[in-house]
Amino acid sequence: MNVSYIVHISGRVQGVYFRASSQQQAIDLSLSGYARNLTDGDVEVMLCGEQANIDKMLLWLAHGPEEAEVTDIKYKQVALQSYSFFSIN
Incomplete structure (x- = not known):
């Protein structure tokens, strides 16, 4: 079952x-x-997809890429959104 989450990441x-x-x-x-x-x-970050894959993504977002310094991450499930791909805005 697909779900959607909105994620707010703070830090560098x-x-x-x-x-x-x-x-x-x-x-x-x-x-x-x-x-x-x-x-x-x-x-x-808006995430839409299978809960298990979103859980994996949330773990990754908690530290991000090598140069990032994540100090806080907040997320909540929101009404199901429909996106055909993952974009950078």
Whole structure:
């Protein structure tokens, strides 16, 4: 069963290929959605797909790519969204 989550990641997450790395991880896990920079320096990620794969992605997002320094991650399940792929916004 597909579900959707919105994720808010804080720390040094802009300028470290966080969105591009998130996109690759999401593709590898067959997830759709998006990653976008926020004006406050954080990153927002929408994840849509199988719960087990979202759980794996949430674990990855908690540390991100090598150059990132994640200090906080918040996520919540939201109404099911429909995306055909994972985009960088």
